[in-house]
Amino acid sequence: MKKVISMLIMASAMVFAISGKDIYDGNCAACHGADGKTKALDKSAQIAGMGAGVIESTIKAYKTGSQNKYGEGTTMKSSVETLSDGDIKSVADYAGSLK
Numbered sequence: 001m002k003k004v005i006s007m008l009i010m011a012s013a014m015v016f017a018i019s020g021k022d023i024y025d026g027n028c029a030a031c032h033g034a035d036g037k038t039k040a041l042d043k044s045a046q047i048a049g050m051g052a053g054v055i056e057s058t059i060k061a062y063k064t065g066s067q068n069k070y071g072e073g074t075t076m077k078s079s080v081e082t083l084s085d086g087d088i089k090s091v092a093d094y095a096g097s098l099k
Contacts, residue, residue: 020094023087027079028095036098043070052096059088 028047031040036048047055061067062076063083083091 018087018090020090020092023083023091024094027083028091036095040072041070041075044072047095048098050096052092055095056088056092059083059092060085063088 025034028036032038032044032047037046039046058067058069059076059080062073063080065073065077067073067076080088
């Protein structure tokens with residue numbers, strides 16, 4: 001019985017999991033473009049071509065408030081503050097694949 005319950009919990013977690021692309025589309029694409037080639041507010045660097053590790057550490061820094069590149073710290077913090085570490089990894093992996 002425990003095994004069945006564990007499997008049901010894992011299956012339901014998978015159903016509700018949000019992909020990195022979904023997170024990017026909902027949190028990032030409006031400013032950075034669907035392809036990652038837009039400079040947000042005509043200030044930031046392009047995301048396309050950055051490595052996933054750089055993107056992940058940058059998002060984490062914005063989330064903690066320790067980064068304020070291009071004067072966009074507050075805007076970025078509000079965009080990423082609800083993301084879990086897993087969400088950040090997923091969106092960074094997706095964004096890192098944009099070329």
